[in-house]
Amino acid sequence: MHEPGSQLIGNTSSAEGQQTFQAFNPQRQEWIPQPFREATAGEIDRAVTLAAAAFNTYKKVAAPQRAAFLRAIADGIVALGDELINTASAESGLPLARLQGERDRTTNQLRLFADLITEGSWVNARIDSGTPDVRQLQLPLGVAGVFGASNFPLAFSVAGGDTAAALAAGCTVVCKAHPAHPHTSHLVAAVIGKAAQSTGMPEGVFSLLHGATVATGQQLAVHPLLSAIAFTGSFRGGKALYETATRRAVPIPVFAEMGSVNPVFFLPGILKEKGEALAGQFLQSLTMGVGQFCTNPGLFITQTGSEVFMETLLKNIAASPAGCMLTPGILDAYNKGLQQLQQAGAQVLGKAQEAAQQAAPALLQVSAQQALDDPALCHEVFGPSSLHIKANSTEELYRLAAALEGQLTATIHGTEDDLRQHAGLVDILREKAGRIVINGFPTGVAVNHAMVHGGPWPATTPAAGTSVGTAAIYRFCRPVCYQDFPAYLLPPELHNDNPLDIWRLVNGRFSKDMLS
């Protein structure tokens, strides 16, 4: 007998719901016994209402204390040790080593945001000390609804980048766990709850809700006290949330990262120089993690000189292992996506050996004309497949680039000669993607200050931003300005004597100076 898993609303476990769901172990192909309760409408309301009350306290917690909270979460995640890794692996089918890496990324992200807010300049303080005296800084939006992603059960989930950025900004968080990994989510949420208590944060600064139905997420999205939504997942899921949020009586911003085909352009010179090596690297990027990255290269475009490259690719893909995907639903969608591509006229160039309940890496191909005629051919198929297009000229290569939808990333491989001869390609791709990579591969997203993980629709909803890196914090803020305030009512970031020693734009000039 297993007592069904419950919601964590503030410091309280809540078990109102009668509807339950189970996680699935995709490696063992079996349901994990313990069920989880679907959150009820009442529980969703309680979580958001508590988060809104907590916000009134949390927004005034000084940055060093918020940072201590984030660091305590990181420490708690580390302290979970193998239990967390094993649980996440059972629920996702992801290998232990990959999850250990993802855990490191998760804790590093939390610490990076802790460092960012401890340093403090991120608030973009601006002071114009004329008449009137006007002082601006970034303030948190309120309660953020964070939707966990299936493909990063740690780094884009309960204590992932969105939660870290929102909590760092001063928002409180109600997280909707991804139903594929409720046990993992529960473990991490319990850590956050303990960290909140040990560092003196208000109850409700974080709550976790479970749910396997669309209705649960939608109920969260329409709650009047919610101020923003962060989501990583499918185009369909992200678009549904976007539509809901923009049609509310009071619309709220949705920061949905909805994936991308991440086109890779291989220019002629470099293919001639190192076609074989590039084929190996490309296939590694394509099949890594069974192709389940938002930045997986699902489209690649060559022009001339691709013979050795393509031969090597086809030889190697046949020998690639099939792999276990995150959920049966994702595997099913992958196989259906490949079928649809073929029905739309794509030709299968090569495929790994099939294996039961596993995804076989695949290479498909369409002509440039087909791709230009039918943009749906270039839509994402989530998984280890990539579509090849051969351009018949540089002009056609540019036309293919210009016809692309918005992307998280776009990549160009070329020698210096290639790149100089195709400088127009960068010009086109900078309108298409949030990140442009030269002579690398899009998988592997560095978490730092300069990273952009975002891009034009349909890569993300139309709110300029990034969901990876320190700039992700700005999604959860808005600027507020204080006019002619006496010092005792101003936040310290805007005091004349700059007590936090932060960089500020003072009368148009960056400095750490005091105001005289």
Next chain:
Amino acid sequence: MHEPGSQLIGNTSSAEGQQTFQAFNPQRQEWIPQPFREATAGEIDRAVTLAAAAFNTYKKVAAPQRAAFLRAIADGIVALGDELINTASAESGLPLARLQGERDRTTNQLRLFADLITEGSWVNARIDSGTPDVRQLQLPLGVAGVFGASNFPLAFSVAGGDTAAALAAGCTVVCKAHPAHPHTSHLVAAVIGKAAQSTGMPEGVFSLLHGATVATGQQLAVHPLLSAIAFTGSFRGGKALYETATRRAVPIPVFAEMGSVNPVFFLPGILKEKGEALAGQFLQSLTMGVGQFCTNPGLFITQTGSEVFMETLLKNIAASPAGCMLTPGILDAYNKGLQQLQQAGAQVLGKAQEAAQQAAPALLQVSAQQALDDPALCHEVFGPSSLHIKANSTEELYRLAAALEGQLTATIHGTEDDLRQHAGLVDILREKAGRIVINGFPTGVAVNHAMVHGGPWPATTPAAGTSVGTAAIYRFCRPVCYQDFPAYLLPPELHNDNPLDIWRLVNGRFSKDMLS
């Protein structure tokens, strides 16, 4: 005989439309003879298509050249001299002195943005020089659709803040002129066209479209090559554009400034100290420009000690002159708004003497309970009226503040004792408004670096930003990052040697240093 006014599409005048409209002189109460043609669907398409083509060139124009373009526009506006002021006055009923001030603001804004992009640090360059090497900056979105506002025929219209910010960012602009001032719009558009030619900008960097119907604006908003919309006007108009833009196949951001009631809180101590003086200042802020400012104080809240203040107000408002509004439609909406307030239970405390075709300043009142029960009482009535609410306790004052919708501004008048005793009020209001003013009045928006003219819905659509001040430029940008780029493909802002001498966030540290 008057040849109807035409669209300005790039360098060409276009006169396809057969449907025409006329502007109205509200002072003289007569139609201005020359009609203007409503833009056709074909003209709208040509303007946006040309702007999209121009963007491919304009986005690569170096900042000093873009700055020269902005300055040439400012010079051209000055050179229009009295013709511009007289034309704008005839179409808006605004006094010459007010329009001279607005012209100065308009040209100052253009020059401020020119200075901003010449200095260059605004691009928020971020460099992480590890492995991978990742470098980020803000890039322009594409073609911006700018909708001119009725109440600022210069500063929020054809060459107003939105156009200045968009052109500064590197976007091209298709402007939909407000139909209340087409002649003024035409004069300014011609200046922009000449400035574009004299400074070597690509044709189509700016186009002007006329239209008095909703359809024209909607056709612009759905054009597939449009990337963003900026709007200043009514809640109804802004919301319609927001809905259209978010329901496109590819949604685009809408930065709509939709107005606000701009609540003013008068605390007990200061009312006792200087109730009479405050009454005079408040009435001046309320009636200035016949109350036709987005930041007009349409709501004021007192607690105790308001007797002298209210008496003075009532005495003075009776003696206030009625004034000419921008259009007959706006006057009509003002009078209907006052009627609706009364039907909803508001009591008229005092009103200026009525005059034919003019708006009489008015003060109305509801009880705190009425306001809490019926939030519609606190909706904007555009014009020189303000609604008074008396709170029966500090707790009720806080409840009234917490019940407010999103605002552009919120203002508190208080002595130091008042303010310290009501510190919770700032806490509430910072969630409600983009700008909080202490002991001042919300009308009069400084154009500088720290200003925020924006706020939570329904003050603006939910995209954090400001439509006044240099931070307005970020509405027209998104971050793009370059990974492992060779120097010859990087924009100069991201070169190791920092040739533009801008502030950058290099490995997390602000500096102007070169990278070694």
